[in-house]
Amino acid sequence: AQKITQTQPGMFVQEKEAVTLDCTYDTSDQSYGLFWYKQPSSGEMIFLIYQGSYDEQNATEGRYSLNFQKARKSANLVISASQLGDSAMYFCAMRDDALYGQNFVFGPGTRLSVLP
Amino acid sequence: DSGVTQTPKHLITATGQRVTLRCSPRSGDLSVYWYQQSLDQGLQFLIQYYNGEERAKGNILERFSAQQFPDLHSELNLSSLELGDSALYFCASSVGGPEAQYFGPGTRLLVL
Numbered sequence: 027a028q029k030i031t032q033t034q035p036g037m038f039v040q041e042k043e044a045v046t047l048d049c050t051y052d053t054s055d056q057s058y059g060l061f062w063y064k065q066p067s068s069g070e071m072i073f074l075i076y077q078g079s080y081d082e083q084n085a086t087e088g089r090y091s092l093n094f095q096k097a098r099k100s101a102n103l104v105i106s107a108s109q110l111g112d113s114a115m116y117f118c119a120m121r122d123d124a125l126y127g128q129n130f131v132f133g134p135g136t137r138l139s140v141l142p
Numbered sequence: 143d144s145g146v147t148q149t150p151k152h153l154i155t156a157t158g159q160r161v162t163l164r165c166s167p168r169s170g171d172l173s174v175y176w177y178q179q180s181l182d183q184g185l186q187f188l189i190q191y192y193n194g195e196e197r198a199k200g201n202i203l204e205r206f207s208a209q210q211f212p213d214l215h216s217e218l219n220l221s222s223l224e225l226g227d228s229a230l231y232f233c234a235s236s237v238g239g240p241e242a243q244y245f246g247p248g249t250r251l252l253v254l
Contacts, residue, residue: 059241070144071177071232071245078241117185129200130175130187 028053030118030133037138039108046093047103047136049118055079059121060101062092065135066114074116077101108140145169146246148233154252160221163249167214167235173197174216175236175243176208180229191216192238223253 029052039045051060062074077085077092085092093102105112118133145168155161167174176188178201187200191210202208205223210216220227230250234243 061243063245069230070247071234073234073243073245076241119185129198130177132185132187134184 028055028058028120028122028129028131030120030131032118032133032136034136035134037136038141039105039138040141041110042107044104044106045108045138047105047116047118047138049101049103049133051099051101051118051120053099053120053122055122057122060092060094061119061121061130062090062101062103063117063119064112064114065117066111075103105138110140110142113138113140144244144246146171146233146235146244148231148246148249150249151247152250152252154254155223156254157223157225159223159253160219161223161251163218163220163231163233163251165216165218165233165235165246167216167233168244171235171237171244172214173236173238174210174214175234176202176216176218177232177234178229179232179248180226182226183229188218220251225253227251228253 031050058079060077064072075087075090077094089106091104115135117135147166149164172193175190178186188202190198194210208218230248232248234245236243
């Protein structure tokens with residue numbers, strides 16, 4: 027069964043510094059997608075970035091980049107130049123592309139706190 | 143504002159009751175996804191519809207059902223409610239695939 031592991035329940039980072047949030051996944055599928063979402067304390071869910079399993083380049087979206095290491099089955103999120111507004115829960119998720127449809131699995135999340 | 147709307151914002155009901163949660167996707171989006179977020183289970187994918195047809199099914203209980211209508215809005219029906227169904231229910235939409243999903247604000251359901 028597919029599984030997502032986020033080993034860091036909480037992280038602290040100084041404002042303007044970069045931070046890496048870890049995510050490892052377990053799947054036997056060849057075709058899958060990896061996602062990161064942000065959930066501020068207000069509760070809304072915000073899609074951040076996507077990486078397909080066949081994408082050779084690491085995905086980037088503004089200050090967010092996904093460090094995809096397929097052989098190690100890791101998909102770490104890197105946030106550059108942290109801002110106070112980055113304080114939130116961050117969820118890593120995987121979608122598998124089974125023939126019968128797609129399924130999504132989420133990790134438990136990492137709470138990031140950005141310090142002034 | 144993601145452009146995805148969900149109603150109601152909050153819902154309080156009793157065990158055994160039935161409720162309907164509504165989601166309107168962004169203009170032009172054909173796919174709708176439903177998720178449940180609870181303290182003990184975390185985030186779980188429930189179901190996906192694409193242009194009116196069920197596309198994928200996750201951990202959706204038999205007491206729950208969903209549909210997507212011709213105008214592309216979707217409804218999630220929860221019946222025979224139990225205390226454990228108390229959660230935040232999100233709807234998300236995308237143009238087609240899940241590569242970029244936009245989430246609604248969620249419906250917070252409390253079952254007493």
